[in-house]
Amino acid sequence: MEEEFEFRLPKGMIGANGELHHQGKIKLLTAKDELIVQKLSRRYPDTDLVFLLLSQAIAKLGNLNKVTSEQLEQLFLPDFFYLQNLFRSLQPQNVNASGEL
Numbered sequence: 001m002e003e004e005f006e007f008r009l010p011k012g013m014i015g016a017n018g019e020l021h022h023q024g025k026i027k028l029l030t031a032k033d034e035l036i037v038q039k040l041s042r043r044y045p046d047t048d049l050v051f052l053l054l055s056q057a058i059a060k061l062g063n064l065n066k067v068t069s070e071q072l073e074q075l076f077l078p079d080f081f082y083l084q085n086l087f088r089s090l091q092p093q094n095v096n097a098s099g100e101l
Helices: 031-043 049-057 077-090
Strands: 004-014 020-027 058-061
Touching: 004 058, 004 077, 020 077, 031 049, 049 058, 049 077
Parallel strands: none
Antiparallel strands: 004 020, 020 058
């Protein structure tokens, strides 16, 4: 089973040094990722959950091996919508406690 998927942002994220990041990899979230997101949401209550989830799911973007929720907040809207749709298409929806869909 494939766990990481390559993507290309329509516009690209501008990095701290002005470089443009287009290519990336997004991964399927694990239970550990979910726990990390829960902890981060308590630590940073003003950060929208979608940014925390995406920051855990994006395994690489350009030359960045880690993307923070703060960096994701700077995305152009087409890129943000693209990542949201990609995330929804890859992550299982409506999974119950027994792991069944």
